[in-house]
Amino acid sequence: MVLDIALAPMALATKEFNAGDKVRVTVSFKYVVGVNTSVKLSAGPYYNNVFGKHLVDPCVGRADVTLTAVSTPTGGSATVDFVLIAKSLGGIDNGTYGLRVWVEGTNAVAEQDNVIVVSGNSSGGDMFSSMMPMLMMVMMMGMIMPMTQQMGEGTDEE
Amino acid sequence: MELKTLALDLGVFSVLQDKTALQVQQEPLVPGWYIDPRTGQRIFYDPNTRNFYTMGGGVYLPLMSLATPPKQVNVAPGDRLKIDVSFKYTGPAITGASIRYCVGPNGVFGFTEQLVAVETFNIPQVITPPSSPNVVNSHTFNIPTNVGTDWTCIYVKMYGGTPSLGGEVIPSYIFGYQDALVIVGTQPSITEFKIADFAKV
Numbered sequence: 001m002v003l004d005i006a007l008a009p010m011a012l013a014t015k016e017f018n019a020g021d022k023v024r025v026t027v028s029f030k031y032v033v034g035v036n037t038s039v040k041l042s043a044g045p046y047y048n049n050v051f052g053k054h055l056v057d058p059c060v061g062r063a064d065v066t067l068t069a070v071s072t073p074t075g076g077s078a079t080v081d082f083v084l085i086a087k088s089l090g091g092i093d094n095g096t097y098g099l100r101v102w103v104e105g106t107n108a109v110a111e112q113d114n115v116i117v118v119s120g121n122s123s124g125g126d127m128f129s130s131m132m133p134m135l136m137m138v139m140m141m142g143m144i145m146p147m148t149q150q151m152g153e154g155t156d157e158e
Numbered sequence: 159m160e161l162k163t164l165a166l167d168l169g170v171f172s173v174l175q176d177k178t179a180l181q182v183q184q185e186p187l188v189p190g191w192y193i194d195p196r197t198g199q200r201i202f203y204d205p206n207t208r209n210f211y212t213m214g215g216g217v218y219l220p221l222m223s224l225a226t227p228p229k230q231v232n233v234a235p236g237d238r239l240k241i242d243v244s245f246k247y248t249g250p251a252i253t254g255a256s257i258r259y260c261v262g263p264n265g266v267f268g269f270t271e272q273l274v275a276v277e278t279f280n281i282p283q284v285i286t287p288p289s290s291p292n293v294v295n296s297h298t299f300n301i302p303t304n305v306g307t308d309w310t311c312i313y314v315k316m317y318g319g320t321p322s323l324g325g326e327v328i329p330s331y332i333f334g335y336q337d338a339l340v341i342v343g344t345q346p347s348i349t350e351f352k353i354a355d356f357a358k359v
Binding site: 072101 | 237343345351353354
């Protein structure tokens with residue numbers, strides 16, 4: 001009896017995080033390289049919109065990984081940490097994000113959509129930013145009104 | 159670093175005096191254009207140099223036909239590459255024969271010898287044709303740090319000795335493999351890259 005089993009990569013489970021959390025990503029790979037070398041492993045959250053995929057750059061973390069010279073494909077693993085910097089500090093907003101990991105200078109990239117759920121950003125900053133246009137309008141009105149009054153006075157003098 | 163071995167099987171050969179060797183080689187005896195039965199390529203044979211040529215840009219380019227290797231060996235700077243040579247020999251004893259081992263790129267303008275070594279060996283008298291290779295020789299190269307990624311070809315040739323196996327410049331016994339080596343460069347090549355896990359720390 002022969003078992004015909006196809007193995008597929010295991011999908012990552014969605015996990016919830018709070019703004020400010022540090023996330024550690026573990027990757028596995030095979031490699032060959034002629035000399036001892038060091039590569040830069042990067043990881044970070046990304047989101048999709050109509051224009052494609054966009055990394056949340058402030059949250060991208062990087063780590064140096066040392067590769068010992070081997071001429072036959074050899075298994076390796078590495079970790080890289082990144083911080084979900086809060087929106088109020090110019091970081092990530094609440095929402096669902098993908099996770100991307102890559103080795104700079106190579107074609108090694110791994111990613112999966114919708115695995116990072118971020119919450120915990122305070123709404124104070126958002127209220128201020130939503131009121132900004134209204135405040136700007138009030139300020140502009142305050143500047144324009146005196147000007148129109150002065151123009152009206154000048155006409156009376158003639 | 160690892161020791162890699164590439165075995166070259168030269169098949170059957172005999173000394174020049176043995177007429178059967180000439181029959182095995184099946185070289186044309188008159189100058190002219192021939193068609194390589196394996197590739198269909200038009201090649202010119204010059205009996206004076208006993209070499210084949212192709213025409214490129216109005217000049218005759220020496221043709222060195224290397225065989226397809228039975229396997230490829232990955233090597234990197236710092237590795238040691240051992241090349242084993244074996245063959246069946248029948249004939250008189252030969253002393254002081256030489257085998258030249260070469261590694262390098264083989265392109266349109268011929269083989270560029272980047273790593274070269276010469277080993278000297280003796281062959282005892284053999285009267286009965288052997289059923290398996292009865293002469294072996296080998297050389298181990300240290301792959302340098304400046305190895306080029308195109309140093310993928312290997313050839314060996316045998317010459318000299320008493321009685322002579324032939325001249326060094328125009329050897330009777332030359333054999334090589336095209337792209338027998340895969341040079342692992344200084345830039346990493348990463349495969350099967352995947353996220354194993356991620357978690358809050």
